[in-house]
Amino acid sequence: MxxxxxxxxxxxxxxxxxxxxxxxxxxxxxxxxxxxxxxxxxxxxxRQDGYTVDTGAEQISPHGYRATWRLLERMGVRLDDVPVLGGPVAVWRDGLARPGVAEPRGMLTGAGLTPRARLDLARFQLWARRRRAWFDTDHPERSPLRGTTVAEFARRYHRDLHDYLLQPVAGTFFGWNTERSAAAVLIGLLLAVGDASSWRTYRDGxxxxxxxxxxxxxxxxxxxxxxxxxxxxxxxxxxxxxxxxxxxxxxxxxxxxxxxxxxxxxxxxxxxxxxxTFRPALKVSCLLDRPLAPAGARAYALLTPEVEEDVLSAILFDHQKHPGRAPAGKGLLTLMPAADLTHSLVDAPDDVVVARLTHAAARYLPELPAANRRNFVHRYRHGLPEAxxxxxxxxxxxxxxxxxxxxxxxxxxxxxxxxxxxxxxxxxxxxxxxxxxxxxxxxxxxxxx
Missing domain, CATH: 3.50.50.60 (FAD/NAD(P)-binding domain)
Structure with missing residues (x-):
């Protein structure tokens, strides 16, 4: 034929x-x-009125993205077209944004972890580095942890490691419920991409x-x-x-x-x-008449853990990605719902989704209602693999x-x-x-x- x-x-x-x-x-x-x-x-x-709006959420690390960087080089993309993110990743605790998530300085600033939990974080990092061979990102099924969920693995350590690190990272960047997704995949990715302070984004979207x-x-x-x-x-x-x-x-x-x-x-x-299986993804973009920042840090991403918040998983300050993402003097946010709430909101009308998420975000950004000028809802029924x-x-x-x-x-x-x-x-x-x-x-x- x-x-x-x-x-x-x-x-x-x-x-x-x-x-x-x-x-x-x-x-x-x-x-x-x-x-x-x-x-x-x-x-x-x-692109809308001078804003560049990402419908998904993407960071690219200088580590662990070898195939992507090779392809970018082949396509003639220069390093300055992929600038370093203009702010840290922070986690919300006790009324403040705590910067340093997935960065070495988190051991000093706390990054939302208590002193005892920081000791367990050091234990976890040492354990993972010594067993790096267990976590091949091309073959996660070969890891001895392949049958262990993130939540099960986290029970080895102080509960803060799950509540203020592993859960908000997994929930925000992958939309995962830690009771369902494999620890081998998450740990392998954390080891591969390294320090969050080196993460980059695309200048033009x-x-x-x-x-x-x-x-x-x-x-x-x-x-x-x-x-x-x-x-x-x-x-x-x-x-x-x-x-x-x-x-x-x-x-x-x-x-x-x-x-x-x-x-x-x-x-x-x-x-x-x-x-x-896949987790759905849902986002609300907020075009603002001024840039906003949470109390405690001028972060690129503010993670809101489940133990603190049942509506949002994170607020991304897209105007912090790169100055060109919003017009001068303006702001651009992404609001992401909690992983389990996404299921019930993914089919809801846009106005319902916007109202629910912006109301929750005002807890962290009291000026949001006055600064918010226009919103867009982005849905992916099949957002990311659940691993x-x-x-x-x-x-x-x-x-x-x-x-x-x-x-x-x-x-x-x-x-x-x-x-x-x-x-x-x-x-x-x-x-x-x-x-x-x-x-x-x-x-x-x-x-x-």
């Missing part, structure tokens, strides 16, 4: 764009199908890399794929407007979406897809699966909920696809104008 494409990529997030870039460089005819009107997936941004990658690709935006059927040597896609055949299809979408689209996955794939022990248990068999006409990419493949996980999964999917197609006749790649 003749085919329309060498490779059809479903999803124009970083995983799909990274995979498509590698495959096109290898001379294959590749098209990316994206249901949304823009590229980027969970790393999109938009978190969609920077996605826009650059898409510019050199054949991307069909606003074109949803409704079903993918695998054959032995090819696969068929039913899209919004057409039926397309390809020698290979890459499903670069969240695992639950991939499971819904793939009409006939083998058992080794469907078992892992069903185990890769549950069940997924780690099933991952080895999935990673050893044969090469087939339908394959996958996404942060959930790596069980690494960050852009680095997506980029690495995209590179892996491209390598697998090239191995499968190597030696067979190829469709001639179309030339771009």
């Amino acid at each position: 003749s085919t329309d494409l060498d490779v059809a990529v479903v999803g124009a997030g970083l995983a799909g764009l990274a995979a498509a870039t590698e495959l096109r460089r290898a001379g294959l005819a590749v098209r990316v199908f994206e249901s949304e009107p823009q590229v980027g997936g969970r790393t999109t941004s938009f 978190m969609d920077t890399l996605a826009r650059l990658l898409a510019a050199d690709l054949d991307v069909a935006t606003g074109c949803a794929v409704h079903e993918v059927v695998a054959e032995r040597a090819s696969a068929t896609l039913l899209t919004t407007s057409d039926t397309v055949t390809a020698r290979s299809v890459l499903l670069c979408v969240p695992a639950p979406v991939a499971a819904m689209l793939h009409a006939n996955p083998p058992e080794d794939e469907s078992a892992y897809l069903s185990a890769c 549950a022990p069940a997924a780690l248990h099933r991952r080895p068999r999935f990673m050893a699966r044969p090469l087939r006409s339908v394959d996958y990419a996404g942060d959930w493949v790596m069980q690494r909920p960050a852009s680095e996980g997506a980029v690495r999964a995209g590179a892996l999917a491209a390598s697998r696809t090239l191995s499968r197609l190597r030696g067979r006749p190829q469709t001639v790649a179309p030339q771009r104008a």
